[in-house]
Structure formats: structure tokens, C-alpha cells
Amino acid sequence: MVKEVGSDKVIKGMQKQNISSFRIIEDVYINKKTLKIEAKLLALLPIAAVYTDDGDMRGTKPLFYLYF
Secondary structure (H helix, E strand, C coil): CEEEECCEEEECCCCHHHEEEEEEEEEEEEECCCCEEEEEEEEEEEEEEEECCCCCEEEEEECCCEEC
């Protein structure tokens, strides 16, 4: 189901075809005991492509945050 909100189209119901990429947010630090660089995943953001009525790509926008 597509709903018009201003000049944007909002798609109700998540479908994998709508996801164009992912953004990863992580915390990188040095472990003082082992002196290794370690990373901790903080969040994952699915990114959706936004299109105009003509079918041209307007840009991308994050849909929501998945915190870990």
C-alpha cells in the first residue's frame, strides 16, 4: 500500500525490494589487555531508495534503527 505524505510516497509494509543498502554504526576501541583493535556493533539502518513520480531516483533515506 502506498500513501502520499506531502511530496513523498510512503510504502506501508516492509519488503526486501525496497532496501537498497545498509548503514552500520559501530564503536571501535583498543582493548588495553590484548592491545587489539575491536569493534562493537551498535546499530544497523536499512536504507531505502526514494523515487519521484517519473521513476527517477531522488535520493536515499534511512528507514529505522535496529539497536543491539
